[in-house]
Amino acid sequence: MRIKVEPRLTSTWKLSVAIPFFSLAAAILSGGVFLFFMGVSPLQAYRAILTSALGDAYGISETVVKAIPLIMAGIAVMLSFTMLIWNIGAEGQIFMGAIAATAMVRFFYTDNKIVMLLLMFLAAAAAGGIWAAIAGYFRAKWNVNEIITTLMLNYVAMNFLNYFVFGPWRDPSSLGFPMTPPFPDSARLPVFWGTRIHGGLVLAIILPLLFWVILKFTRWGYEIRVMGENPKAAGFAGMNYLKNVVLVMFISGAIAGIAGMCELSGLQGRLQHGFSGGYGFTAIIVAWLARLHPIAIIFVSFLMGILLVGGETLQIVMRLPLSSVMVFQGLILFFVLGGEFFRKYTLRIIPAKDTPRKEGA
Amino acid sequence: MEMIIPILTAAVRSGTPILYATLGEILTEKGGILNLGLEGIMLMGAYTGFSAAYSTGSAWLGVAAAFLVGALMGLVHAFICVSLKGNQVVSGLALAMFGTGASSLLGRNFVGFTIPGLPRISVPILADIPVIGPVFFSHDALTYCSYGLVIFFCWFYSSTRPGLYLRAVGDNPRAADAMGISVAKTRYFYTLAGAGIVAVGGAYMSLAYTKMWGELMTAGRGWIAVALVIFAIWNPARAALGAYLFGGVEAFQLRIQTAGTTIPTPVLMMLPYLMTIGVLLFISIKKGKGIIFGAPASLGTPFFREERD
Numbered sequence: 001m002r003i004k005v006e007p008r009l010t011s012t013w014k015l016s017v018a019i020p021f022f023s024l025a026a027a028i029l030s031g032g033v034f035l036f037f038m039g040v041s042p043l044q045a046y047r048a049i050l051t052s053a054l055g056d057a058y059g060i061s062e063t064v065v066k067a068i069p070l071i072m073a074g075i076a077v078m079l080s081f082t083m084l085i086w087n088i089g090a091e092g093q094i095f096m097g098a099i100a101a102t103a104m105v106r107f108f109y110t111d112n113k114i115v116m117l118l119l120m121f122l123a124a125a126a127a128g129g130i131w132a133a134i135a136g137y138f139r140a141k142w143n144v145n146e147i148i149t150t151l152m153l154n155y156v157a158m159n160f161l162n163y164f165v166f167g168p169w170r171d172p173s174s175l176g177f178p179m180t181p182p183f184p185d186s187a188r189l190p191v192f193w194g195t196r197i198h199g200g201l202v203l204a205i206i207l208p209l210l211f212w213v214i215l216k217f218t219r220w221g222y223e224i225r226v227m228g229e230n231p232k233a234a235g236f237a238g239m240n241y242l243k244n245v246v247l248v249m250f251i252s253g254a255i256a257g258i259a260g261m262c263e264l265s266g267l268q269g270r271l272q273h274g275f276s277g278g279y280g281f282t283a284i285i286v287a288w289l290a291r292l293h294p295i296a297i298i299f300v301s302f303l304m305g306i307l308l309v310g311g312e313t314l315q316i317v318m319r320l321p322l323s324s325v326m327v328f329q330g331l332i333l334f335f336v337l338g339g340e341f342f343r344k345y346t347l348r349i350i351p352a353k354d355t356p357r358k359e360g361a
Numbered sequence: 362m363e364m365i366i367p368i369l370t371a372a373v374r375s376g377t378p379i380l381y382a383t384l385g386e387i388l389t390e391k392g393g394i395l396n397l398g399l400e401g402i403m404l405m406g407a408y409t410g411f412s413a414a415y416s417t418g419s420a421w422l423g424v425a426a427a428f429l430v431g432a433l434m435g436l437v438h439a440f441i442c443v444s445l446k447g448n449q450v451v452s453g454l455a456l457a458m459f460g461t462g463a464s465s466l467l468g469r470n471f472v473g474f475t476i477p478g479l480p481r482i483s484v485p486i487l488a489d490i491p492v493i494g495p496v497f498f499s500h501d502a503l504t505y506c507s508y509g510l511v512i513f514f515c516w517f518y519s520s521t522r523p524g525l526y527l528r529a530v531g532d533n534p535r536a537a538d539a540m541g542i543s544v545a546k547t548r549y550f551y552t553l554a555g556a557g558i559v560a561v562g563g564a565y566m567s568l569a570y571t572k573m574w575g576e577l578m579t580a581g582r583g584w585i586a587v588a589l590v591i592f593a594i595w596n597p598a599r600a601a602l603g604a605y606l607f608g609g610v611e612a613f614q615l616r617i618q619t620a621g622t623t624i625p626t627p628v629l630m631m632l633p634y635l636m637t638i639g640v641l642l643f644i645s646i647k648k649g650k651g652i653i654f655g656a657p658a659s660l661g662t663p664f665f666r667e668e669r670d
Contacts, residue, residue: 038466086450142645147397147450148588149641155581155634163627281458288451321576324466330459334437337447
């Protein structure tokens with residue numbers, strides 16, 4: 001008996017839903033095995049995750065709060081991934097957006113809420129956008145590997161943030177904690193329904209819809225997709241690859257920067273050390289698990305939100321380090337990659353008596 | 362001079378983990394597989410090395426355990442990239458995340474413990490040479506192993522049959538396949554071996570450099586190593602040069618921090634990362650202007666035996 005791998009010629013929508021579902025299930029199962037061997041009860045851990053994230057209205061609102069920056073950052077990296085440009089630097093772009101928004105509050109403070117928020121929004125978009133566009137420009141002009149530059153810029157941005165919150169912007173009355181003074185009211189996004197869900201939610205709904213329309217129905221969106229699939233063909237068709245690399249990176253970074261601004265203005269109310277719990281990295285999984293589909297990003301972000309809220313509970317209740325959530329994130333990615341294989345290929349079992357006509361792989 | 366020698370010595374010391382990681386990644390990439398998971402593999406290596414050394418009392422068992430765990434992670438990567446023909450970038454990112462999370466989870470009970478670790482051994486005679494002696498020959502055995510590894514790889518890639526086969530698989534898998542070399546087996550083997558060496562780099566951090574375990578203790582060195590592979594243009598000797606250069610920047614940065622400077626610490630901490638970007642930029646601009654660029658031609662692309670292009 002032999003197993004033969006054959007390309008799958010047709011793909012059904014059922015397969016497109018079933019594969020991510022089974023990938024996720026396999027990740028949860030193997031994560032449970034891992035926890036079991038760590039001496040942690042997987043059932044107890046999973047129950048803690050689910051009840052804290054979905055058990056009551058507060059849990060669900062907290063999950064939404066986590067999903068908001070994930071959706072935005074997910075859209076950001078999705079856009080660059082569509083063009084096969086690997087922006088791994090959303091985390092740093094979130095930091096830069098947050099720093100720029102804070103700078104606006106400090107230096108251009110106004111009582112007018114609309115003006116203040118608009119200033120913060122524009123500054124965050126510009127800062128995040130430029131931060132990403134640097135890597136995009138290097139890539140476009142000299143073919144510098146953007147994975148490394150965006151990653152290194154994460155560390156640089158993190159140190160920038162530390163410089164400000166430990167140094168010149170530190171709140172003198174914070175008892176030494178590395179944080180800025182709280183934002184005034186005009187710099188805060190509105191919150192809804194008496195929860196911590198904030199105005200960023202609006203963007204988290206609009207942005208996926210907007211980019212779905214752009215990628216599906218506009219000429220530019222079409223160009224981006226073609227460039228991702230076949231840059232050479234795009235070049236022959238007269239599309240400007242280099243210009244678009246910089247542009248796509250700028251937009252990608254700008255969205256991540258806005259995500260940083262919303263997180264500060266809507267949720268945390270001040271800039272502080274380590275304020276983004278790795279949203280930029282989780283966004284990579286979100287985008288990949290959603291198969292770069294803008295609308296799917298909303299649902300996947302909600303799922304990841306459950307994991308993040310649950311992760312904090314595990315940290316408090318079961319004393320597991322917060323970064324252990326990354327075990328699950330890694331496992332999910334592995335199984336999604338494994339699932340891709342079954343989307344592209346089918347396995348056919350050939351009985352032993354059949355003499356193979358051609359040597360197989 | 363009194364200032365320079367300690368910095369150079371420290372440069373070799375802090376460059377050694379990066380050197381191991383870079384050498385391991387070069388080995389993997391020569392076969393055409395890109396492994397971006399170095400940060401996670403190094404962290405797992407650091408944790409495994411420490412915990413094995415702590416529980417057995419032998420630092421060398423720690424090194425061996427780290428190698429095995431690294432190779433195991435390489436196996437996962439090879440399975441996804443070679444057998445399932447998955448996306449190498451995403452698989453590498455998954456490894457980085459998994460390794461980061463798993464090492465903090467597994468190591469949570471080891472935080473704050475210390476071990477004797479690898480002792481310093483001055484090489485007789487060689488250690489007495491001025492400048493070179495203290496800089497290169499006043500370290501631990503794992504550092505001396507890394508010198509040997511550099512020399513070994515230089516010889517291996519250029520003058521041995523397996524080295525030639527490996528390069529053939531990375532440059533032109535179709536031709537290698539036609540020669541009768543198994544592309545899949547070769548890629549599996551060197552992905553495992555490479556990841557094992559990367560993990561030893563991580564183990565150096567906990568066994569020789571700090572002699573303790575701490576969450577996220579590699580602090581981006583894995584990513585810097587990925588960049589150094591490009592700087593080294595896949596050449597082991599240049600990898601050593603690059604690793605010590607980075608070790609030097611780190612040592613310099615630490616030294617002026619402790620000397621009490623007016624430059625804020627976070628600004629100093631940016632230096633290695635900014636330098637990585639600078640080095641990458643320099644190399645990329647120079648590429649095609651006379652420099653021989655050694656990237657394996659099929660790096661990052663899966664090999665399909667039955668498809669013809």
